[in-house]
């Protein structure tokens with residue numbers, strides 16, 4: 714089974730929020746992603762609503778409902794407000810992330826031993842609503858932590874791939890990080906957990922990731938996917954604006 718692609722819309726929402734205008738439309742870009750065959754959309758609403766706004770969630774839910782076999786993945790720290798948001802938006806999957814509200818972006822997975830009771834309680838609540846639960850996890854090769862994840866009752870882990878993505882200019886270091894990610898994935902699979910991955914994934918680094926973790930269930934990608942869309946869409950857009958300026962092409 715090929716790895717599913719869930720398109721993260723945070724960066725699109727960030728761009729939209731620069732102005733008090735409705736574009737780029739988070740819903741519109743989400744639609745393009747689903748029409749192009751993405752298997753889902755991901756958002757990580759942060760408490761300051763710096764990118765995704767609470768009002769985006771019902772709109773995206775309605776959009777995803779129009780596309781067969783697609784999923785809504787909502788990521789974030791499980792405050793009461795966040796959990797209610799996920800339940801109201803009928804998330805298909807919730808990825809619990811141990812982020813402090815002041816964090817610029819996600820930069821580590823859960824300490825599952827320390828937060829075991831809290832995560833077990835939260836997971837049980839989400840599963841009562843039929844929501845799949847994934848825990849953001851460091852790819853540090855800690856095999857026993859995967860036993861704890863299983864005991865918590867989560868369905869999946871999402872491997873935090875930031876350090877791997879950060880090694881774009883150091884292939885030797887990237888391959889040693891990849892090996893640890895792979896061992897963590899192997900341990901998770903041995904516990905009956907499925908494995909997702911995300912953070913700073915790119916077209917360039919996906920190939921080796923999926924080579925080492927062939928049964929990777931899903932990747933969620935936003936930052937580089939948005940950058941890639943700009944690169945591949947810029948030339949046509951400049952031509953459109955040149956035409957609008959009255960230039961003959």
Ligand SMILES: CC(=O)[C@@H](O)[C@H](O)COP(=O)(O)O
Pocket residue numbers: 721723724756757759788810817818819849911912913935
């Ligand atoms: C949980 C995770 O992996 C993050 O990558 C997150 O979804 C991205 O958050 P920001 O877009 O706010 O940096």
Ligand SMILES: NCC(=O)COP(=O)(O)O
Pocket residue numbers: 721755788871910911912913914933934935936937938
């Ligand atoms: N879960 C990771 C995610 O959704 C997107 O991360 P990034 O590609 O924006 O770094």
